[in-house]
Amino acid sequence: MTTRILIVGGGLAGTIVANGLCRQLGRELAKGAVNITMLGADERHLYQPGLLYIPFGRMREAELFREQRKVLSHHVYFHVDPATAIDVDGRTVTTASGKEYGYDYLVLATGSRITPEEVPGMAEGAHWFYDLAGARRLREALGVFTGGRIVVNVNVPHKCPVAPIEVTFMLHDFLKERGLWDKTELTYTYPIGRLHGLEPVANWAQPEMDRLGIKYETFFNAESVDPNARTVTSMEGSTLPYDLLITIPPHKGAQVIENSGLGKGGWVATDKKTLHRVGSNNVFVVGDTTDIPISKAGSTAHFEADTLVDNLVSLIQEGCMAREYDGKVFCFIEAGLNRGTYVWFNYQVPPNPVPPSRMVHWFKLAYNRMYWLSARGLM
Amino acid sequence: MAERKEVDARGMACPGPLIALISALKTVEVGDEVEVLSTDRGSNKDIATWLNKAGHQLVESEQLADHIRFLVRKLR
Numbered sequence: 001m002t003t004r005i006l007i008v009g010g011g012l013a014g015t016i017v018a019n020g021l022c023r024q025l026g027r028e029l030a031k032g033a034v035n036i037t038m039l040g041a042d043e044r045h046l047y048q049p050g051l052l053y054i055p056f057g058r059m060r061e062a063e064l065f066r067e068q069r070k071v072l073s074h075h076v077y078f079h080v081d082p083a084t085a086i087d088v089d090g091r092t093v094t095t096a097s098g099k100e101y102g103y104d105y106l107v108l109a110t111g112s113r114i115t116p117e118e119v120p121g122m123a124e125g126a127h128w129f130y131d132l133a134g135a136r137r138l139r140e141a142l143g144v145f146t147g148g149r150i151v152v153n154v155n156v157p158h159k160c161p162v163a164p165i166e167v168t169f170m171l172h173d174f175l176k177e178r179g180l181w182d183k184t185e186l187t188y189t190y191p192i193g194r195l196h197g198l199e200p201v202a203n204w205a206q207p208e209m210d211r212l213g214i215k216y217e218t219f220f221n222a223e224s225v226d227p228n229a230r231t232v233t234s235m236e237g238s239t240l241p242y243d244l245l246i247t248i249p250p251h252k253g254a255q256v257i258e259n260s261g262l263g264k265g266g267w268v269a270t271d272k273k274t275l276h277r278v279g280s281n282n283v284f285v286v287g288d289t290t291d292i293p294i295s296k297a298g299s300t301a302h303f304e305a306d307t308l309v310d311n312l313v314s315l316i317q318e319g320c321m322a323r324e325y326d327g328k329v330f331c332f333i334e335a336g337l338n339r340g341t342y343v344w345f346n347y348q349v350p351p352n353p354v355p356p357s358r359m360v361h362w363f364k365l366a367y368n369r370m371y372w373l374s375a376r377g378l379m
Numbered sequence: 380m381a382e383r384k385e386v387d388a389r390g391m392a393c394p395g396p397l398i399a400l401i402s403a404l405k406t407v408e409v410g411d412e413v414e415v416l417s418t419d420r421g422s423n424k425d426i427a428t429w430l431n432k433a434g435h436q437l438v439e440s441e442q443l444a445d446h447i448r449f450l451v452r453k454l455r
């Protein structure tokens with residue numbers, strides 16, 4: 001009998017799971033005892049962290065993409081046919097083309113997406129860089145920016161907890177290089193009472209922003225944007241005028257999750273250690289789409305995916321789970337255009353960033369190139 | 380009937396309990412409750428301040444042996 005593993009979503013988490021399974025289940029795949037199918041929404045795999053560099057002209061668009069079939073092991077049956085309904089009781093997934101896929105194990109890896117439309121006026125009045133169209137528009141806006149008020153407005157939930165701080169420091173360096181810093185007032189807003197969710201990162205960022213002359217406002221969650229008056233107003237009752245508004249819009253999980261009744265907002269209730277969907281023993285959740293209150297980041301997706309691969313292999317070969325996810329997250333943080341730092345932490349160990357250096361910045365740039373090795377499961 | 384959503388943010392350094400709470404409030408209806416369990420002292424003190432600013436209700440907060448439990452009602 002063949003064990004069918006169905007992976008929905010071919011982003012970072014789904015791809016690492018698929019390739020990791022192929023590496024460890026070579027014998028079973030050769031015998032036809034295991035079959036791995038992936039349903040994706042796109043022929044191309046997007047390297048999302050690269051989007052941060054697009055508005056500043058520091059990365060070419062072509063560098064962001066690879067053919068998903070080339071990133072995946074040839075053992076994986078990959079279909080560009082997005083899931084439209086997931087029935088965990090009936091153990092089937094229906095797709096846009098009308099096909100039905102059965103499974104023995106289901107892996108939900110449909111990620112998260114920006115939803116600027118959730119905040120009235122945001123889609124019309126704001127810029128962002130969390131998708132390619134937005135990053136292009138922001139590049140154009142920065143190209144013609146001659147000075148004025150820039151607001152970097154962070155909303156939750158969002159993926160990549162450090163990108164908002166990185167873009168702020170990169171903006172400072174970019175404007176300084178162009179001789180525009182003296183004509184610019186840059187304000188960073190954050191939803192809670194400090195400048196970052198991670199206290200040590202907040203403690204590092206605040207004096208750095210003071211030193212550079214970057215203004216900030218805390219307890220600011222955008223409630224509405226007025227594109228005509230060019231103002232952004234928070235739930236907490238504050239209004240900021242802007243000439244250029246750069247938002248990290250709030251996120252949701254995939255629509256198919258919500259439509260299938262698997263979680264409000266597209267977030268699937270997930271066991272933080274086993275990564276089981278709560279209530280299913282053959283459905284696993286990995287990457288941004290879990291509801292675990294932990295950073296939605298590529299490294300989280302990676303460490304979760306590694307755990308899941310070991311557990312699925314162990315379930316198939318030995319009938320039991322192998323290990324638990326320990327909550328590990330690792331993030332590089334750009335502290336400008338030429339300096340970087342990093343943090344790591346897990347459920348037990350709190351984060352502690354190191355002082356920024358050129359070397360860490362170079363590591364991050366090197367990692368940008370190594371992403372594809374990690375998606376292939378080679379790193 | 381009002382529903383209650385649970386957010387176990389114990390041991391979660393990032394994004395932290397207040398961000399987890401704000402995110403969770405966005406997925407529930409007005410009148411529903413969100414229960415947050417937290418060990419992060421840094422943002423625990425922010426929860427009451429934020430609820431006050433944003434106009435939601437802190438129904439209960441309780442210091443337990445190794446964590447704090449907050450019960451919040453969405454009001455707007």
Ligand SMILES: Cc1cc2nc3c(=O)[nH]c(=O)nc-3n(C[C@H](O)[C@H](O)[C@H](O)COP(=O)(O)OP(=O)(O)OC[C@H]3O[C@@H](n4cnc5c(N)ncnc54)[C@H](O)[C@@H]3O)c2cc1C
Pocket residue numbers: 008009010011012013014039040041042048049050051052081082083084109110111112129130131159160163254255256286287288289296297298299300301330331332
């Ligand atoms: C600007 C930016 C900078 C970032 N920087 C960093 C960084 O420096 N470090 C870091 O660790 N992380 C970073 N991230 C976050 C990181 O990219 C994500 O956390 C990571 O990609 C999550 O992996 P995932 O597989 O869960 O989701 P994704 O990689 O988003 O993959 C989800 C996939 O599911 C597909 N999908 C959705 N719906 C369906 C459907 N119905 N059927 C089939 N397929 C579907 C999507 O098309 C997508 O391919 C950044 C993100 C952005 C946007």
